[in-house]
Amino acid sequence: MRTDQEKYCFSCGEAIFSKAEICPKCGVPQPDIVRNKTLNNRWIAAVLLCWILGVFGAHRFYLGRTGSGVLMLITIGGLGIWYLIDLILVIVGQMRDSNGQYVKAQIE
Ligand SMILES: [Zn+2]
Known part of the structure; x- marks a missing residue:
């Protein structure tokens, strides 16, 4: 049944x-x-990294965007402003990886 x-x-x-x-x-x-x-594991990892270590650019390093990750690390997440913007972008699925692919909650 x-x-x-x-x-x-x-x-x-x-x-x-x-x-x-x-x-x-x-x-x-x-x-x-x-x-x-299925939730996209890569998206979950990016959200958690951004949330916990976002001011250090951890999510950008994770997604292969080393250049902006270093910049974020140096500026401490753009004094928190860039960090907040990134956190929102990651959660709503508008963050891209180094290949230009959006990292979303669900696999399409
Ligand atoms: Zn079967």
Whole structure:
């Protein structure tokens, strides 16, 4: 019987736990979870780094933006102003990594 805790495997149709990323029966990754529901670990790390060590530019170093990271470190997060702006940008998913890709909460 299907409940809120269950879904059907995209591949074999077996009822599996709704948050399972991989079907325990056939081992096939569940695309709906991978694409829409899994929080992006890189985003979580960036938010935490920015929140805790943001004035030192830790999130920028993490995302490969070393140049602006050093500048942030020297200016102590732009005396806190740059830090606050960055923190908001990271949380709302408007921060880019060194490849120009936005780091968002959800994988698209
Ligand atoms: Zn399956």
